[in-house]
Amino acid sequence: MAMDITGRKLFVKALLEEGVDTVFGYPGGMVTDILDELYKHEEIELVLPRHEQGLIHEAEGYAKATGKVGVCIVTSGPGATNIITGLADAHYDNIPLVCITGQVPLNLIGNDAFQEVDIVGMTRSITKYGVTVRDRKELGKILKMAFHIAKTGKPGPVLIDLPKDIQTAPGPGEYPESVSIRGYKPNESVHVGQLKKGYKLLKSAKKPLFLIGGGVNSAKANDKMLKLVEQTKVPVVTTIMGKGAIPTNHPYYIGNSGMHGKYAANIAVGQCDVLFSIGTRFNDRITGDLNEFAPNAQIVHVDIDTAAISRNVVVDVPIVADANLALEKLLEWAEPQNTEEWLLQIQEWDKENPLEMRRDKGMTPQMIMEGINQQFPEGIIVTDVGQHQMWASQYIELNENKQYITSGGLGTMGFGFPAAIGAKIGCPDKQVICISGDGGMQMNIQELATAMAQEANIIVCILNNYYLGMVRQMQQLFYGKRYEATCLRRRKNCPKDCKGPNSACPPYEPDFVKLAESYGAFGIRVTKEEEIVPAFEKAKMQNTPVLIEFLIATEEIVLPMVKGGNPMTEMILK
Amino acid sequence: MKNRWIALYVENQVGVLAKVSGLFSGKSYNLQSLTVGTTEDETVSRMTICVTSDDITFEQIKKQLNRMVEVIKVIDLTDMPIHMKEILFAKVKNCSVADKAELFQIAQVFHVEVVDIGTDSVLLESKMTERRNNELIDLLRSKYKQIEIVRGGAVAIESISTSCAGRAEYFRK
Numbered sequence: 001m002a003m004d005i006t007g008r009k010l011f012v013k014a015l016l017e018e019g020v021d022t023v024f025g026y027p028g029g030m031v032t033d034i035l036d037e038l039y040k041h042e043e044i045e046l047v048l049p050r051h052e053q054g055l056i057h058e059a060e061g062y063a064k065a066t067g068k069v070g071v072c073i074v075t076s077g078p079g080a081t082n083i084i085t086g087l088a089d090a091h092y093d094n095i096p097l098v099c100i101t102g103q104v105p106l107n108l109i110g111n112d113a114f115q116e117v118d119i120v121g122m123t124r125s126i127t128k129y130g131v132t133v134r135d136r137k138e139l140g141k142i143l144k145m146a147f148h149i150a151k152t153g154k155p156g157p158v159l160i161d162l163p164k165d166i167q168t169a170p171g172p173g174e175y176p177e178s179v180s181i182r183g184y185k186p187n188e189s190v191h192v193g194q195l196k197k198g199y200k201l202l203k204s205a206k207k208p209l210f211l212i213g214g215g216v217n218s219a220k221a222n223d224k225m226l227k228l229v230e231q232t233k234v235p236v237v238t239t240i241m242g243k244g245a246i247p248t249n250h251p252y253y254i255g256n257s258g259m260h261g262k263y264a265a266n267i268a269v270g271q272c273d274v275l276f277s278i279g280t281r282f283n284d285r286i287t288g289d290l291n292e293f294a295p296n297a298q299i300v301h302v303d304i305d306t307a308a309i310s311r312n313v314v315v316d317v318p319i320v321a322d323a324n325l326a327l328e329k330l331l332e333w334a335e336p337q338n339t340e341e342w343l344l345q346i347q348e349w350d351k352e353n354p355l356e357m358r359r360d361k362g363m364t365p366q367m368i369m370e371g372i373n374q375q376f377p378e379g380i381i382v383t384d385v386g387q388h389q390m391w392a393s394q395y396i397e398l399n400e401n402k403q404y405i406t407s408g409g410l411g412t413m414g415f416g417f418p419a420a421i422g423a424k425i426g427c428p429d430k431q432v433i434c435i436s437g438d439g440g441m442q443m444n445i446q447e448l449a450t451a452m453a454q455e456a457n458i459i460v461c462i463l464n465n466y467y468l469g470m471v472r473q474m475q476q477l478f479y480g481k482r483y484e485a486t487c488l489r490r491r492k493n494c495p496k497d498c499k500g501p502n503s504a505c506p507p508y509e510p511d512f513v514k515l516a517e518s519y520g521a522f523g524i525r526v527t528k529e530e531e532i533v534p535a536f537e538k539a540k541m542q543n544t545p546v547l548i549e550f551l552i553a554t555e556e557i558v559l560p561m562v563k564g565g566n567p568m569t570e571m572i573l574k
Numbered sequence: 575m576k577n578r579w580i581a582l583y584v585e586n587q588v589g590v591l592a593k594v595s596g597l598f599s600g601k602s603y604n605l606q607s608l609t610v611g612t613t614e615d616e617t618v619s620r621m622t623i624c625v626t627s628d629d630i631t632f633e634q635i636k637k638q639l640n641r642m643v644e645v646i647k648v649i650d651l652t653d654m655p656i657h658m659k660e661i662l663f664a665k666v667k668n669c670s671v672a673d674k675a676e677l678f679q680i681a682q683v684f685h686v687e688v689v690d691i692g693t694d695s696v697l698l699e700s701k702m703t704e705r706r707n708n709e710l711i712d713l714l715r716s717k718y719k720q721i722e723i724v725r726g727g728a729v730a731i732e733s734i735s736t737s738c739a740g741r742a743e744y745f746r747k
Binding site (some may be wrong): 120125128129130131132134149181182183184305306307310311314389446 | 575584585587589592593596597600630633634637638641642643644645646647698
């Protein structure tokens with residue numbers, strides 16, 4: 001019989017057994033015991049953010065960049081509620097997290113104790129699994145379950161609510177090596193017959209098309225995907241989460257499809273006769289009007305999540321499988337198909353309406369993205385949410401040495417900057433570039449201090465148009481330029497009926513360059529095209545985090561665009 | 575749209591009922607009734623759930639339930655031979671003597687028990703299918719002004735004898 005140990009000791013033992021070397025933690029009354037235990041362990045680095053929302057996005061970026069489980073430790077009450085947005089984000093984008101929330105002692109639960117909230121109840125629908133530890137004897141098993149559930153099957157966030165007295169109570173010291181959960185059996189095989197049926201359909205097609213979602217990136221099945229494309233000669237479109245599934249400069253890669261997808265990609269989806277999709281849930285931003293989605297195609301759908309299949313789009317061949325396993329099997333059968341004519345047709349569409357921004361109005365977002373492509377052929381690109389994210393998704397080039405991290409499902413403003421810090425903490429040798437807007441950047445700007453403390457020397461590119469541009473774009477196109485609540489220069493005495501920038505506009509706050517400097521980071525302001533490359537060159541030489549503010553045209557819009565609910569082939573192009 | 579039944583084996587743990595019922599409210603599924611109780615294995619609870627939905631939504635409901643860690647097994651009872659009953663109490667108040675006599679007749683025809691009686695009220699206890707209970711309620715409502723109804727939601731179990739197959743409706747009556 002092993003000796004009894006305290007819950008806090010068992011917790012740290014579990015982290016070590018799981019190979020955790022980095023945790024993201026913010027202190028508070030109900031986690032002081034855990035933190036005190038971590039104080040004794042040099043093997044585990046604790047990252048202290050400046051806000052718990054920043055903390056969980058950092059853990060997400062870390063998990064995405066390293067493939068490891070991101071571990072979060074926050075206190076009860078506000079500490080716990082502050083991670084809710086991140087939990088929802090991780091749940092949507094399938095990021096493996098284990099989040100420990102401190103909780104008031106068991107005998108106080110239900111008493112409206114100081115900093116008590118029912119965090120498990122609040123997060124039930126946005127976690128893969130969540131539980132309050134009520135018995136010290138269960139702690140080892142629950143921790144093992146948490147790591148197992150977070151990283152297997154379709155990954156996701158797990159929340160463990162840990163009352164303070166469980167942390168200090170003595171109990172069994174064993175951390176189980178494995179755990180069997182009768183209600184949780186992630187799919188570890190692929191139905192060969194069904195997959196063969198899907199492949200036969202693909203092979204019979206005259207205009208076959210792969211639609212690839214985040215599942216391929218998430219399964220790290222990129223090599224296999226590339227091989228399959230080259231063996232079958234079938235062209236590829238991706239969702240935003242699927243971008244990078246194969247290198248973006250590959251001749252068979254068309255581009256992103258969807259609301260701000262490439263013209264040729266959306267038309268190809270509309271015209272293909274077999275759509276072979278892997279790891280996408282056919283989100284509304286991809287399908288538009290469901291009745292008009294891929295109207296000429298028979299659809300094969302490979303996904304690890306049974307519930308994602310035939311939910312939004314009724315498919316002809318459903319296949320429940322991990323992308324890796326399915327691709328492995330497909331590679332055994334894959335034969336070249338005659339797609340030359342089809343490919344030429346797609347290239348023709350691309351020539352008709354290429355992805356390109358007008359260059360006669362000064363510095364465009366496209367130029368900035370091209371600058372990033374040219375200066376940073378390798379590394380990790382992390383974006384926030386908004387117009388800049390769409391431009392990045394359109395113009396950023398990806399290859400096998402370049403990863404793209406973005407908040408796709410939940411669309412969380414404030415995600416990008418902390419996620420980039422987390423990615424850098426996980427991969428200190430990689431160049432990490434954060435692309436953000438001026439709105440999203442301000443949602444977690446306090447994390448500049450974390451970046452400094454962690455020496456997370458990332459380069460942050462802020463595309464500043466003085467607006468919350470994505471919504472302003474909708475106001476511009478569909479609401480008669482009534483820019484309510486989207487102008488970030490607006491002050492109390494501005495006229496209510498302002499229709500856009502004019503000579504009377506107040507100055508913009510904050511001054512991002514000075515702000516960066518106040519944290520000890522390096523700030524650069526870029527106003528002209530010629531300054532883009534020198535700015536990047538200067539940024540690369542710094543030994544601190546760098547913040548580059550690009551002043552772009554204030555009323556630039558993301559094109560092409562499909563209005564929500566419209567067919568994907570009805571694109572606004574100009 | 576039609577009524578469908580699911581038997582659900584779940585972990586007998588705190589919060590599981592909230593998680594399952596939360597799925598129905600969160601995703602706008604139309605929940606008709608949900609009952610829960612422990613099984614022969616006290617670590618496992620079994621729920622009987624009735625939903626109104628179309629085919630596609632129902633498939634989705636089953637998948638969503640299946641992917642919950644706490645859900646051990648989902649059984650679709652809709653087209654299975656099953657025994658299904660719901661407990662119902664009906665208290666009829668302000669009865670005249672004639673009313674009482676009639677209530678005894680109703681009880682006899684519906685095969686429900688009169689389990690309590692007072693000077694001007696009668697308590698009926700019924701163990702029938704939901705549909706039969708609905709019919710009983712309709713009848714009581716049409717005849718008496720003051721009634722009080724308490725019902726428990728249906729519980730169901732798969733039939734034993736295979737000869738029941740194809741007679742599913744019989745057991746649901």
